[in-house]
Amino acid sequence: MARSHFTLAALSTAAVPGADIVSTRPIGTGTQGRYDSAVVTLRDRNELIVRVPTSQDAETEQSRDLVALNALTAGFRGRLPFDVPHVEGQTPVANTRAIVYSYIPGSPAVLAELDAADPVAESIGRAIASIHSLPTSLVTDSGLPVQTAADAARLARITKDRAAATGAVPSDLLARWSTALEDSALWQFQPTVVHGSLSPDSFLLAANSVSGVLGWSQLQVGDPASDLFWLSSAPSEQLATRVFGAYNLGRSTPVDRQLRKRARLYAELEIAKWLLHGTEKHDETIIADAKTMLAGLSVSVESDMLNPLSTDTGQIMAVEEVEEMLRRTPRTDPSSARDSTRVSGISED
Template sequence: MEFAQGWDSRAVLVAGRWVERRPRRPEVAEQLRRETRVMPWLAPLLPLPVPVPHLSSETPLVVRHDLVPGRPIESPGAEYGRALGEFLRALHDSPAAEAIRHGLPPATRTRADRAAAGDRFRADVMPLLPARHRDSAAAVLAVLADSPADTVVHGDLGPEHVLVDGGRVSGVIDFGDVHLGDAAIDLAWPLYGTPPEFAAAIAAAYRVTDELRGRALLWHRLGPWYEVTHGMDIGDPEVVRAGVIGVLDRLAEPS
């Protein structure tokens, strides 16, 4: 059985218990190999199950991990929020120096990736926005240059990656974007894309500061920019259009 298509890798369920992933593009191979080095070290530090992939085949490249049970969260409540807040606190408290020793690229790589993303957003996305929104859009892009890169982060946390089962959070999946970055990126969806009771429980369990909350809002507003460029990369004008709508909608949201 093949799972819903991801941007970077193709995942299939094998024998009802293992997930096998293959890169969709050559440049994703490095990402999959990195997970096989980082996740065995990181998983024991976390209070919820996460995938721990190992190399199953080098040619073609295939990584395999035990299936993390559960279904994507649909109705986030306070209990789920507390569990996820505690998970993110543990993730962000994991030692960055040790993560680098286990294969996570250093902060210089994060800053270079951010600079490249910012250049592309200015070149490809900004021209698609009405002129009256470009000043506020430029302020959002500033987060790429100005935010810290000192914390081990999931990097792509959303409802499709938080699993629930039997009334509890059963795991967090898809660490393909794990990197040394800004803790606020992992708080963007929990604080600004969920019901108030869930967001409040996250904030309390994690002990969110006003500074973190402010940066999380900027990362929340930045999310659809990646959707626009992804749509361009796969040649899908509907994905591009939906991304532009998301950019404008989030720029219009109150702070």
């Protein structure tokens, strides 16, 4: 049974001694969520969010998130153009613990609601660039994972080989992935600090910009493309190009011209991972769903020559081209932008 927001408010007073709570409200997805969550309002009008994991997986994720948030000291946070949750306190409850965080105003981004003319697209690109520009000492000094370019290629190859062993992946996709994995030029990149689990709802939006980024449990050094693969599901190519363009402008390092191709490969391998998940769980519904997605992907890449994974075709925009594209693209009037009322300070998955 899900804990009520009144129970969670009581837990927050134990986690944060002296907290003077005047009201509370529920958030999240109730019994279907991975966390029981609530927002509490203090007498000084500040707000906090309290979460209690409802499964072992969620508890493990929350523990990793705590390590990452503690690693993000004030100095590192000062380099970011958005807020990151602060851990305000914790208290044991049953066989787990309740964690209280600072509350960040904003609404989770919805990819289908964004378009290429939306200034939020640029803000998202700059937000990702700022994460990737953090010093790698943030990760190494905290004992968080470090992945080399060779590691990234090896892990992608393992996913491809395991998916191939199921016999459910179309041969043309296996050939496409093998070509990319064997292309050494594709894997010549400089690892950076990466969020590790970015998706549209990781970004909180307010006033036409990113106000906060959530879900830091996979913080590590790795392939920057792993934070951008979700853009392959963007409602338009123009939107993805705008985010990548703002990202490239936000980086102080030379443009990684294979970034978008690796991001595309990771997006395709996500379907392979879904297939493997279904296979491991012996879930025929998931397996059937993955097979349908793979069949659709096979048709899509066969007919779409704009998304090659090899490095000998296609071009990524140079910085000068990006600047010109951004200059020509019309901006929306902020006064007409959609309402960005805050839904949740912490992603509920």
